[in-house]
Amino acid sequence: MLFLTIYPKLHVVFALVSTHMADEDATTTKLRDRSHIDNTLRLTTAEPTPEFSAALKKLQNIYHSAIKPLETAYKYNELRTHEVTDGEITSKPMVLFLGPWSVGKSSMINYLLGIHDTPQQLYTGAEPTTSEYTVVMHGEKSRTVEGIVMAADNSRSFSPLEKFGQGFLERLVGIEMPHKLLERVTLVDTPGIIENRKQQERGYPYSEVCQWFIDRADLIFLMFDPTKLDVGGELATLFKQMKGRESQIRIILNKADNLATQDLMRVYGALFWSMAPLINATEPPRVYVSSFWPSEYAADTNRQLFIQEEVSLLEDLNQVIENQLENKIAFIRQHAIRVRIHALLVDRYLHTYHEKLGWFSDPHEVFEDIVSDPDKFYIFKSILAKTNVSKFDLPDKEAYQDFFGINPPSGFKQLSSHCSWTSGCLIDNIEKVISVELPALLSSLGKKETPPPAKATPAPPPPLPETKPKNRWRKD
């Protein structure tokens, strides 16, 4: 003990070496049965229905005919980071793996895909290793795709990442492989949070990149290792970024096989204690306590509980896959609302500008006056007075100072000029999409049939307790 107090660093090194040895041993141990993964996720039976493809096509049409024209006319993409590309409309649901380093993110992906010990497996190790964002996605054959290639391809949902620069693209890597699960979701492995590390050391805007992925993730697995819970500044920032995405977050207390039940309960309590101030939601997020790696459970661990938790998590994932169109429609509608507000705001700026512009005034000065103090001209207030505009959706004034700094008013026409005999007015079209077409598309999905039962007899699942695990995230 004295030895450890005097040489605390040595203690850490020693601990690392011993975990590593334990992990090495583990790879030679018996592997777990994985058949329940395929069964719970219905990987062998579920195929996209014609209704699904038709609805996706309709969504694309709506985007192109009524949202994109307004986006282009008012240069929405230059305002914020929320632009939508074609690739994003057709993209699969994205599951984001976040958390400190060495909590088992990469191991979990290997386990879910069953690629442990194959050439495709993601690297795992006890030391902080992964400094890359790895996008694991479906492809006809197994291959690696460079970040630069992924960003250059407009049909991929990752092309907007180009704006984070070369420094980031060098740390972005895609892995394609033919896989039933990847036909339904895309998995994203992230570099672990390393507390006490300065942001600039990463060589790219870490927070912005994280935000980009968080905004788009359909499910966020926030993972922890119960043997080293450190909730520090970087994690606190992450929670701030996840505001508004609480319903996507699932917390995973991984490697639970490393602890005795009583210790696990203590850690569970400690985790909530340290996270409660960071989470701003009325309902606590769902926590899964289990061990997501390929090795068989140790003989003295709570196997039943862990399997039950794992099946619950898989059902949760399956629900997200099944609800993907609903989520996508909601995402596109939210986007349409923002585009509409942006167009209304630009129109209001232009309207005020033309109103104030006298014969002898300097146009530049007049516009500058409006942009620097829009409140004097009731610009934002007048937009809020419109129907369907929430103050939470309004961008801030500063954003428009930047926006008009690069886009002078002469580059825009007023909304009333964006009308044609054949296709109507842009603003009316987007309003119809928000209040009629997208809600109608959403309710048409509710009438879809449930997928047909399995034809082939699936492999028997591992022994489970009598009662089906309850999952309150699941809509029955």
Ligand SMILES: Nc1nc2c(ncn2[C@@H]2O[C@H](COP(=O)(O)OP(=O)(O)O)[C@@H](O)[C@H]2O)c(=O)[nH]1
């Ligand atoms: N006991 C145990 N060890 C695990 C588990 N999952 C991962 N590990 C080990 O933890 C270490 C870190 O895993 P890794 O997947 O590389 O973590 P990442 O940095 O979060 O991607 C590796 O040595 C894994 O073998 C688990 O469920 N139980």
Ligand SMILES: [Mg+2]
């Ligand atoms: Mg990793």
